[in-house]
Amino acid sequence: MKSGQKIKLGISIGDLNGIGGEIVLKTFDDSRMLDFCTPVIFASVKTLSFLKKHFDLGINIHGVDEVSQVIEGKINVVNVWKENVNINFGEEDPAIGKYAFRSLEAATKALKNDEIDVLVTAPINKNTIQSEDFNFPGHTDYLAKELEGDSLMFMVTDKLKVGLLTDHVALKDIANVITPQLIEKKIEIIHKTLQQDFRISKPKIAVLGINPHSGDNGLIGKEDETILKPTLQKIRDKGKLVFGPFAADSFFGSKNHENFDAVIASYHDQGLIPFKTLSFGEGVNYTAGLKKVRTSPDHGTAFEIAGKNTANINSFKEAVFKALEIYKTRKEYKKLTRNPLKKQGKKI
Template sequence: MKSAENIKVGISIGDLNGIGSEIVLKTFEDQRMLELCTPVIFASAKTISFLKKKYNSEISIQGVDNASEAIDGKFNVVNVWKENVSVNFGEEDPKIGEFAFRSLEAATKALKEGLVDVLVTAPINKHTIQSENFQFPGHTDYLAKEFNGESLMLMVTDTLKVGLLTDHVPVKDVAAAITPQLIEKKVNIIYKTLKQDFRIQEPKIAVLGINPHSGDGGVIGKEDEDIMKPTLEKMRNNGKMVFGPYSADSFFGSGNYKNFDAIIAAYHDQGLIPFKTLSFGSGVNFTAGLEKVRTSPDHGTAYEIAGKNEADHHSFKEAVFKAIDIFRNREEYKELTSNVLKKQSKKI
């Protein structure tokens, strides 16, 4: 297993007009972070040097032309582009969106090739990054395509994990999107990730209802009675501890969420509003279901404070910590699983 400082954390720089570069620099201003991992930032040494001066950062930059040249224990910056970048904090700019994509594309390629071990993404502007090469609602869908995986957005802290049945789907389309197949797929992803990535041997999962009061027996919509309940019952009968649907309006306020290892919300705001209310600034977005580890902070570009040196970097720092933890847990899980299979084959 890799020693701590040899775990290479690939970092896509996100929207340069937002707070991404600030939170990256602030995270690694603490030299102890370089003992924990080796950061590999995909941008350009010239751009990062400009931003370093802007934020009065004392980080020493190690510029490299390829992630394979990254040096352990250094703040490595891969030169993805050579040209000058015009940074205008707080402004939406398609040109900046292009640089955000180039950073993400290069970081993803390095992750595929094993040149970095995990990926932590700084926030993008989902509008300005759109192009012929990027036609996705966000990072999650892009990475699912790149890694041919079934992804699930999972918001995590040490004590709270909230996944989504549907993520960046318009509210008017949510009910139609939720099918028995989708429920089974998402529950299976979260069940597996709780075991292999979070070391929970017997995961206990709660699922929130689609309609107010989970439909009140069909009075307020029939989806919970006709789709959600029978699907969850089928999965319980197959051995998974998955319960619900629970009425979303009282689930978090009552503290019921503390009785479960993870909660699956029916749609984006149903899950993320309570999650961010309970944990804003310390939460992490983890893309479960992929063969590689990707995390990000639980916030966006924050244009309103960009360039003012006011951004709180703790969620990004937690995203780095969580990516490393999940990487280690997954490696241990693979090793344990391999050993079990070897013992079983010997008995045969």
């Protein structure tokens, strides 16, 4: 991004039979959003014109064939395809999955090439997007491969941040996947993310146990005693403020999470059920650990309401604002770390 230019915010359109197109267009139906960024949607003018008409929106879209042609102050649409697309709201369709991937692929390439500054992804259908080119459980793993980083699913609001040791892993495999090396790597990612992306200089991190009641001293599984506790102690010995393991069943209900800057759950539902219960519609899925900034809303394709003009845009809008905020914070952090004398007297 050149000095004086607005942040170029890339958007992958997601599954067109879901609510992705609706929440994207309705977010930028508010013209004030263009004061904060230059949106670049990877799809096609024909497809978005159909969606605009279906949802009775009066916004103007600016079609381009290359990102270099985008214009500030307009809702830019990069024509990744030009043919008509047969949209049937609420249906799983492998043909629509191919368009979801084409959008994501083009947006990711633009992000890698610094043609856009950040990426916000609309929800995909994880079944219909599968192909030889996309053989991943979700966005996070695909982006980790394409952007060559150690990714971590980090669900965030201003008051609650929950990371995962394991994300899309079957429950029966959790205990075998969680190793000392994995724990150290994920905690390091979150620690660095809290510093460089959220201005927290000395993060306090809580870790939830693997087994019920964190194993009850080995009575309900040995993993907390043999793997988690000694690894957390090793990390503490290096100076990081890492606490736990805590029993997951009472941790959020007792509001213990309010005492920490972030919480690390051992597996997907252990972290996402309380997160979405406490903050659904406001939460953002942030892919930590990458050199680039990517966010998404905290919900899926919502086929049951797709096309009905009732989708809530709050989480997608929050994902946009969070991507912009993190991008700016990370740039500031890099400047400060390059010029350490400037940090004196300031909280990073």
